[in-house]
Amino acid sequence: MPSAESPKLSRRTWITTTSGVIAAGLVKTQADAIQLIAQEAPTDPTKVPGRLVSEVGSRAPSEQPKRLIRAPALSSSSRTPLADLMGTITPADLHFERHHAGIPDIRFEDHELLVHGMVERPMVFRMSELMRYPQVSRIRFLECSGNGGGVYNRERMPTEVTVQALDGLLSTSEWTGVAVSTILREVGVRPGASWVLAEGGDSAVMSRSVPLEKVMKDSILAYGQNGERIRPEQGYPLRLFNPGYEGNTSVKWLRRIEVTDQPTHTRDETSKYTDPLGDGTVRQFSLVMDAKSVITFPSYPYVLPDKGWWEIRGLAWSGRGRITRVEVSTDGGRNWSDAALEGPILDKSTVRFRHLFDWNGRDTVILSRATDETGYVQPTVEQLWEARGTRTSYHQNHQRAWKIARTGEVTFGLGDLL
């Protein structure tokens, strides 16, 4: 890359001046010469030498997907640009963020994990020691249970909302680390234990209680994400990862696990992440993310330029296992057909679905609904209102809809169905 001071030479200038520069001894290597080439794409790339190899790659200049930031605050979030992505894996630098006290800077060599409580041998592990244990990798989604909260209120159903703003608190990665069960086997869990408290090393000391049965089953102490060390925003150097559970329980910057016989009832499992049901009760420890799907294309603010064949594309996932079926409706929910699912269909991971659609150019509403291996079908918003009342703020996994106007304009369309 040319430095800020380097002259922006056009290719023509480069061609006419290079020989002189080389003669003057300013450009000693081919690399130096190509450093001087300006960034703009040439009219004919077959007539100009390309750029050299580099230590770290970068996206094409015109491809710059970005996270959507809620607010520049310590307790805030940023959302994954779902409409810009393909397949199921989220590039690590676009994985959604939710922090309660900013992103701490932690040195790998300094970080330690304390495991204690109802165990035979309380132990402290350095990162290098954790990495020596047998290593597992799993492709799994992570979703904040507050995802989709903007489309639950009948009175305030938005129309001009992107899928990123709506459901961008969802990402999928290959997570690598050591099974929690491997470490708990090492310290020896005492009889009577039933929960663990996971605690982070950020300045919120984020804490969540997780059932012991869950972490023994499939939770990971993750230090890797999509092939590289986990990123600071995702918990570097170590996070708990609870597959299929609401994102907040996968405590980042993990520094302590205490094995207990009861939940701790921390602030983020009492004041927050609980669901008032409208009948005078509050649902607590609603940890599993129910099956859900969302159409990512076409979605607001895309405008279909033409009628004819279009492929509707989206993502489906379930915290209870594998997705077995995704159906798509192109007539506002009257008729449904099975969408094609792109394999492999993994446990507690996203799957890409697609459905070919011959749009006749008239107004319509498109929807998707997912079914998981338990037989659970993604409900309508009316079904959720019926079951939970209208005032919960988490776990809103109801069917989403997009309205396609005859102009080709796509807007959020759930309001049209209510």
Place this chain on the structure above:
Amino acid sequence: MSQPSNRGADVAKLYVASLVVVTFMVACADMSETSSGGQVSSAEIAMPGTALGLPANAPDRFDFGVEASEQRVAMWDIDVRPDGVGLPEGSGSVQEGRDIYNIHCIACHGLTGTEGPNDRLVDSEQWGDVPTTRTVGNYWPYATTLYDYIRKAMPQLTPGILTADEVYAVIAYVLWMNEIVPEDAVMDSETLPAVVMPARDKFVMDDRVGGAGIVR
């Protein structure tokens, strides 16, 4: 990518594949996406692995970490449970708490705990079917959570700055503003877990399950 005309066949194939996978799932442990014999690890094939994803030749213990001393555990074991376990020595009154609050909390939570700009801490009005606010006074099920949270995370820009006495005192003040304790209340490791929060009995365990036709 298959052609549109093949879509039905593709879906059928995928259904069969997923059924096979489901069968394997039932048959083996969840960490079983790893094969045991050093072969290709593939979720599609779902090779049965040994329990917990551990290789068959794993020793009973690896012993890579070091044993944690009691002092080491005490240094980091800072959570507080509803039964009071974890509460430190010390105490603080509503009167003392007023000063602490006005110095350390007022800027973000407001003079009476209702003005913000950050989370509202006070609402003594109770609710029937559904809350309009979710504050310490009308929503928090346990008073001990205040100790756990404030010691760890508040004040937000200088967490950990308060002494044990000061945390007890500011909790007493917040509870008093919510009309949960009287003006002469003193909080300590005995009195704090004894506070009965108005919303405690409203909290119920998650009863959602998977399955066809069930929406909870």
